[in-house]
Amino acid sequence: MSAPPAKPGPVLRTESKPVCPVCGGPGTELYRGLHDHLVGVAGIWTLRRCERGGCGLLWLDPAPLEQDLALAYAGYYTHATAPKRDGALRQAWMVLKEGYYARRFGYRVPGGAWKQAVSALLLAPFPTWRETFDILALELPPVPNGRVLEVGCGAGNSLLTLQGLGWQTQGIDFDMGAVRAARERGLTVSEGGLSEQAYPDATFDAVAMVHVIEHVPDPVAVLVETRRVLRPGGRLVLVTPNSGGRGHRRFGRAWRGLEPPRHVQVFSRASLLRAVEAAGFGEIELRSTARMASCRPSPSLR
Numbered sequence: 669m670s671a672p673p674a675k676p677g678p679v680l681r682t683e684s685k686p687v688c689p690v691c692g693g694p695g696t697e698l699y700r701g702l703h704d705h706l707v708g709v710a711g712i713w714t715l716r717r718c719e720r721g722g723c724g725l726l727w728l729d730p731a732p733l734e735q736d737l738a739l740a741y742a743g744y745y746t747h748a749t750a751p752k753r754d755g756a757l758r759q760a761w762m763v764l765k766e767g768y769y770a771r772r773f774g775y776r777v778p779g780g781a782w783k784q785a786v787s788a789l790l791l792a793p794f795p796t797w798r799e800t801f802d803i804l805a806l807e808l809p810p811v812p813n814g815r816v817l818e819v820g821c822g823a824g825n826s827l828l829t830l831q832g833l834g835w836q837t838q839g840i841d842f843d844m845g846a847v848r849a850a851r852e853r854g855l856t857v858s859e860g861g862l863s864e865q866a867y868p869d870a871t872f873d874a875v876a877m878v879h880v881i882e883h884v885p886d887p888v889a890v891l892v893e894t895r896r897v898l899r900p901g902g903r904l905v906l907v908t909p910n911s912g913g914r915g916h917r918r919f920g921r922a923w924r925g926l927e928p929p930r931h932v933q934v935f936s937r938a939s940l941l942r943a944v945e946a947a948g949f950g951e952i953e954l955r956s957t958a959r960m961a962s963c964r965p966s967p968s969l970r
Contacts, residue, residue, distance in 0.1 A: 678739035679710045680929060682730035689727055689933055690888060690943045693720025699921045702928045709740045713928035718939065725939035726911050731932045734885045740930050741843045764790060765829070768801050773809045775833050799957050804829050806876040806905050811835070814873040817897070819862050819890075820880035824850035827857075838872075840865060862890055867897045874898075876905040881943075882931045891947030904949060910956060912936040 688695055695716030702713040718725045732740065767783030768791060769775045777783060791798050806826050808816065814835050821827055821839030823846055831837050839857040841847050850857040858865055861884075875894050884890050894904055909925030910916075911934045916923045925934060935943070937954050944952055 678742065680732040680736040680739055682711075683733055685716075685727060685729040685731045688718040688720065688723060688725050689886065690725050690939050690946070691718060691720050691723045693718045693723055695719060695727065695729065698726060699926075702921065702926065704740075704928060704930075706927060707740065707742065707930075709929055711929060715926065715928070715934075723939045723942055724912070724936040725933055726926075726936075727933040728928060728931075731885065732929045737883070737885075737930075737932075738842055738844075741845070763787070765801060765804075768798065769805055769833060772798075772802070773805065775810050803878060803907060805833065806830065806874065806878070808835070808874050808876075808903065808905065811873045815871065816874040816876065817867075817872045819875065819877045819894070820883070821850060821855075821857055822846045824853055824855040824857060826876070826878065827855050828853060831855075862893050862897075869896055870899040870902075871897045872899065872902060874903045874905065878905070878907040879909075881906055881940075882908050882934055885932055887933065888943050888946050891943060891949070895948050904944075906940070906944070908935050908940065910935070910937060912938075913956060 686695075687693065695718050698715045698717040700712075700714045702715060704711065704713075713728055714730075715726050716729050718727075763783050764787050766775075766777040767780070767785070767787030770777045770780040771784040771788060791801075804826055806816065806818065808814075808830065810833065816827075816830055816835045816837055818824075818827055818837070818839045821841050822843075824839055827837040827839050827850070837855065839850060839855060840860060840862060841850070841857065842860055844859055847857050847859045875898055877890075877894075881887050881890065891904075898904065909931070911925065913925075915925060925931070937956075941952060941954060
């Protein structure tokens with residue numbers, strides 16, 4: 669007896685994107701015939717690469733219409749909450765986290781000295797674990813009475829961590845499934861994009877976007893709005909795949925970081941720097957991480 673046919677994924681309407689969304693430069697075709705192998709959204713996608721010197725952005729052309737993008741996130745990983753840990757396992761996990769954050773960023777936690785010693789010993793052989801802890805706390809040092817906004821907060825794992833470290837937290841996400849999951853955990857999370865929230869100027873001490881900037885149709889406009897809602901001296905934290913990294917060089921069109929059609933563009937270090945500078949930010953630090961180096965493409969895509 670044959671299996672029933674797979675349910676077709678949503679069909680997204682598209683629009684032409686002939687020029688680079690960051691610098692307006694021309695692009696040449698890099699890959700065609702790309703498919704969504706993660707969630708199964710219908711469509712065949714073409715990726716261009718900006719040829720203007722000092723950019724190198726990759727982007728979809730044609731790209732999904734902005735009003736249809738939410739259809740691409742049914743069943744997406746942002747709905748998932750962190751695994752529940754009970755008893756001794758939960759206590760051990762908290763010792764590692766609190767000790768690491770006290771040592772790495774200077775947070776004051778109960779029993780800080782011995783927790784720092786334990787975390788230093790146990791986490792020393794695991795650099796990607798340490799980087800995972802960094803991202804979970806959005807790489808933020810303590811700010812007295814600090815307010816943080818996470819754009820694209822998903823189910824709120826980072827917001828919960830920062831609440832425990834003394835931050836006043838707020839989140840937004842355009843995926844209603846993720847918003848519901850975060851609200852069920854008692855978090856303050858709004859649905860929609862950043863500009864729709866109409867936050868007053870200089871509202872937040874920090875704004876974070878972890879694997880978000882590659883999803884938005886106009887990344888420079890989002891960064892400009894981010895700068896507006898940040899207080900003077902505030903911090904923006906961005907995490908995004910690096911198209912110039914070893915993973916893309918090794919796996920090419922099968923690289924996990926491409927992820928059409930949700931990743932409407934993929935940044936190199938140069939194109940990300942150009943976008944952030946275009947939004948008016950200064951004192952910019954760029955660095956790479958091996959945190960997701962364990963990701964592998966599907967063998968069928970190699």
